[in-house]
Amino acid sequence: MEMIRKRVVIIGGGPGGLAAACELHRKGIRDILVLEREHQLGGILRQCIHDGFGLTRFGQTLSGPEYADRFIDEVKKLGIECITDTTVIDITPDRVITSASASGLLQISADAIVLTMGCRERTRGALSIPGNRPAGVYTAGVAQAYINLKNIMVGRKAVILGSGDIGMIMARRLTLEGVKVVAVFEIMPYPSGLPRNVEQCLNDYGIPLYLSHTVTSINGKSRLESVTVSEVDASLKPIPGTEKEYECDTLILSVGLIPENELSLKAGIELDPRTRGPVVDEDYQTTTPGIFAAGNVLHVHDLVDFVSLEAENLARAVVAYLDGSLPSCGITIETDSSIGYTVPQHISGEKDITLSLRVRRPMKPCTLELWQDSKLLATKTLRKAIPAEMEQITLPVGQLVNTNSVKVVARNA
């Protein structure tokens, strides 16, 4: 097999990978290769045709394809090498990449690897809903690709399970295309997507949202005919006697995203069970030296703007790594039960660090607190916090007293 050498190889040409590539180039790295599985660059944004992207990064609201185009144009202008229609199938801990394409296998030995493979959707299998397996059950992202990329309509009457942003956006998209969206059912007592999407995708079109409800059976022979929905109790168990049948030929699942980390495991990278992405330090370096991760492969983002910003920070760290000047990161960031996760999980204690995190459940006015031993290092007051929105808090390095772990806590005000 042919083996080539590269300074930096980026796996995945979505907004994360492209932003990292451009920033590496601007910082003087020229020997860069981007590998992308699809025929086109841009990642998942190519199918996200609604607007609302780019307010943070570009100060204006763009559709997904327009946002992606900004980075694709930049990559082309800078002359960064991108190979599409090529899937990475293996990475070794000593940074040898194997990729597969129509022209065969290729091996690349890299000084540094950037993981930006994005995420995939949770499917019905992961939920184990009982009932038959008729046609007409789709994940929201697959339905989005059918409708927005392939011009294939999924059905005439749809029920949506899960109030994730993609599910709500699809509820609106289907309605605009003349599909009757019967309702959105959410198992949790609160919506899992952003409030603005409840407003502009559901309320605007009179689509009801039922909280604390879930689909308990899928009915139909070859094609979906109806779903049975039940109310759930506080422990999320269906309450007997609350079953109701809703006629529909389509069920859309919007029940969560999972970082895409099969390759990371092959490279010996430790994953965090909370984010399901790699454990990283403040420089986005994984537990395998020289391999870095950002974007949805690291933790699921609700806004692409933060994916780009994260990938640009990663690129600057990769440059420092290539210069041999990355600090070791011995301080662990811990969480209590109020916090879902934090990124990064380890820091050096040599510079101020902004932690990205999510609360585990909705909170009214609250404070985020950083503690080391019995010292309060930093606080941030929030008017509200919801799991659907990523929060950030900065840890001022001057406050640290030792190299013990730092604990993140959210407390009701």
Place this chain on the structure above:
Amino acid sequence: MLREFTCICCPNGCTMEAVVEDGVLTKIAGNLCKRGRTYVEQELIAPTRTISTSVRVDDGELPLVSVRLTAPIPRERIFDAMAEIRKQRLTAPVVTGQVIIKDVLGMQSDVIATKTVRKAEP
């Protein structure tokens, strides 16, 4: 009268409590910036929205090109605009930013392409 609004202008999605007297906004709380107030004032007169959808493309590398409105239109006219957009049929190539319908239904908003669709390779 006290009414609650969710601002849709940015991902913060502020929940706002508005005091409305005879259809006029007299007091507002909960918005992080002044766009929240403008939004509520517009909601009280006539809600406006933008939409994104697709248009058929012949001979392209994709069968569709994504499009959006350049300015919001009255919310109750969304389905009229959809019907108008659905009548369109283009031939590749189509480029990002290309105006597909100028001033759709006289609502001072253009329909523009948000993606480039090249000619299919034979």
